[in-house]
Amino acid sequence: MKSKSVRLEDIEKKYGKNTVLKGINLEVEAGEFLVLLGPSGCGKTTTLRLVAGVERPDSGRIFIGGRDVTDLPPQRRNVSMVFQNYAIFPHMSVRDNIGFGLKMRGVDKVTIGKKVSEVSRLLKIENLLDRYPSQLSGGQRQRVAVARALATPFDVLLMDEPLSNLDALLRAEMRGELKRLHRKLQHTVIYVTHDQVEALTLGDRIAVMFDGEINQVGTPEEIYEYPENTRVAGFIGTPPMNLLEVEFDGEARVDGLEFHIPAKIRKFLETHGIKRFKLGFRPEYVELRRTGMSGTIVLRENIGYNEILNIQFGNHIVRAVTKRGEVRDNRVNFSVPEQHMRIFMNEKLVRDI
């Protein structure tokens, strides 16, 4: 198998005075599916463009398969890419678009034809092969862009929100296809998205990015359970983690109301003399029983099988996910299991309590 690792070392990128990437360090193993996740404008596309070589970093080095490619042009990096805006050639038929990379490598027509029909079957665009891009819908164009990237041989596959324009059903299906394909072929993939479900289901690991900086790299479980800081915590999950400002004076208080914390955390706070911190816990882990803190449901958001309860607690809203219709009364008691509480000091996760 010839998939290769990717390493970014201290990458900085400026556009004019605007520093878009502020020292990116990232290591993607050979055969790994890494998802770059972050809000709009955080620098995901820029990062991919640097790996592809269509953009040069202002400082830092890029390695593919251990080889320094920082100064190599895109043609010699052997990467393939799905562009966020597709960039499929408007003057070529879908067939020629998909076969373009192979043609440039001097592959013979028969082999190109085989490969084109293979990937177009995978992406369900076999019936579009003789059309031109202007005759396609946005979602179809996007799939052509993915097909073109998959058809071309590569060491590293870069995908910039390749499913963003598909309807929910097709997206889920394509997600499955990509996952299956990656299992089978084990190629190195850097996959950009701001769709969390995509990130959590596809990624071997996820790199969470804000404002040109990578905040955390980890498996989906790590990112979900142990977000490195409050920013990641507030970004990952739908709805994201509850974050409460807590004052500690022997008792933990949120807006003056007592919040039950386990002895272990209490001891930790006492030994370190901590007076204020942020308490995080996921809405999915909130337990609604007879015991615990009491609050009032001010809003119920229906999300199908489940609903999100917005519980007023002091000046904070605590969100809890339950089966729809399970909680009738608007006065509720809630508690958080010990193992699901996270403590953030200065916005950073305290790992060993």
Add this chain to the structure above:
Amino acid sequence: MRVVRKLLETLFALILILWVLLPIYFISSLSLSTRKEVFSFPKPFIPREVSVDILRFFVEAHGTVRSLLNSVVVAFISILIVLVVSLPAAYALSRRRFRGRDSIMLFILTSRMLPIPLLAIPLTNLYIAMRLYDSLLGVALLHAAMALPFAIIILTGIFVKISKDFEEAAYIFGASKTKTFLKVTLPMALPGITAMLIFTFITSWNEVFAASILTVENRTLSAHVLNVMQASPIYFKYAAGFFLSLPAMVFIFLIRNYLFEMWGGLQSEK
């Protein structure tokens, strides 16, 4: 109020259309009628008799065929020169941000600031010295020089419109810079380039002043017509006018959609 405005607009458009079309119509209709009719008064709006008699007279007149061929040769040489110069120039101007880029764009246009009559004598001297006087190449060179500024500016606009993303995609998929230009950029620019070349052709075909002063024997059609005009019957002039405007009319008709796109975005208003 809206109705009045609409009415005025339509009226204005109508006047403009008549302004352009009426002379063309009269030239065409008269050159397609008989000699007798050309001299009749008042002239009928629709010719009573359609005939190629006048056109044949014009084509068979001394010097017409030769100057027609000259015109074609000159036009094609200037197209070639314009193509070779403007493609790289426009591509560089559209893709590279270098110091003085904007000044260069402006400077290109200033070459059209000098009226040709002002250049006539120095140019003639220069051409005689360079042995270009009375040669088709000489005329073509000047026509190319006249068309180049607009050609470069139009082409730059066309290249700017072609997103860099397509080229970058081509690079990533392994195409060299040359291949990318030939297989991706050029085909995408082709309609625009064609329009630009037609524009060049028309510029050269219709140009009369420079062609007249820089040649004696090897006249282009327009120069030839100008030269023999005074001594020719009136129907000759009609036929000449018809022949001179025909290529422009045909070509502009062919590229009209493209011209709208380049110059006015009329289509987006629909």
